[in-house]
Amino acid sequence: MSIARFTHVSQAQYAEAMAGREGFLPIAEIPMPKRATTGSAGYDFVSPLEVTIPAGETALIPTGIRAEMEQGWVLLLFPRSSFGFKYSLRLANTVGVIDSDYAFAKNEGHIMVKLRNPLSEPVTIGKGERFCQGVFLPYGTAEEDEVTAGRVGGFGSTDR
Numbered sequence: 001m002s003i004a005r006f007t008h009v010s011q012a013q014y015a016e017a018m019a020g021r022e023g024f025l026p027i028a029e030i031p032m033p034k035r036a037t038t039g040s041a042g043y044d045f046v047s048p049l050e051v052t053i054p055a056g057e058t059a060l061i062p063t064g065i066r067a068e069m070e071q072g073w074v075l076l077l078f079p080r081s082s083f084g085f086k087y088s089l090r091l092a093n094t095v096g097v098i099d100s101d102y103a104f105a106k107n108e109g110h111i112m113v114k115l116r117n118p119l120s121e122p123v124t125i126g127k128g129e130r131f132c133q134g135v136f137l138p139y140g141t142a143e144e145d146e147v148t149a150g151r152v153g154g155f156g157s158t159d160r
């Protein structure tokens with residue numbers, strides 16, 4: 001069942017997110033997230049730049065990608081299994097929750113991934129390497145849910 005569409009964020013949004021970094025893929029060359037086989041649940045995301053995460057530290061990777069999806073669906077981000085198995089690499093927030101209305105946030109719904117390297121040695125993610133995966137899942141709502149607010153910002157914005 002097809003319920004979502006991946007697109008690139010704009011050149012301007014990508015440049016803003018990559019400010020101060022070098023050697024990243026041009027936005028047009030970032031491949032759309034792909035499933036490895038017809039039976040795979042996860043869409044693999046590629047890192048647009050080489051990133052070395054020092055021992056015990058974190059790194060934020062802007063993916064250049066946004067996901068529009070039908071209401072009632074969520075995209076959950078997980079590390080790619082092989083990265084977790086090999087390096088114990090994990091998402092700093094354990095799982096990334098990409099809401100269906102995030103695509104229309106001020107930052108165009110630019111999907112960001114924050115990785116944590118819990119090892120005592122640095123880990124390098126190559127430019128163009130598949131490093132995390134996103135799974136689309138349907139979600140339910142509770143009785144008497146009368147939420148009407150819309151999303152504007154990204155992480156933590158609904159506290160403000």
Ligand SMILES: O=c1ccn([C@H]2C[C@H](O)[C@@H](COP(=O)(O)OP(=O)(O)OP(=O)(O)O)O2)c(=O)[nH]1
Nearest residue numbers: 096097098099102111112154155156157158159
């Ligand atoms: O790993 C992540 C997690 C979240 N997001 C984006 C998509 C999500 O829709 C938005 C807000 O995330 P979430 O709702 O999990 O964070 P929050 O801290 O609860 O923020 P808010 O108050 O905006 O809901 O940030 C990412 O790009 N990467």
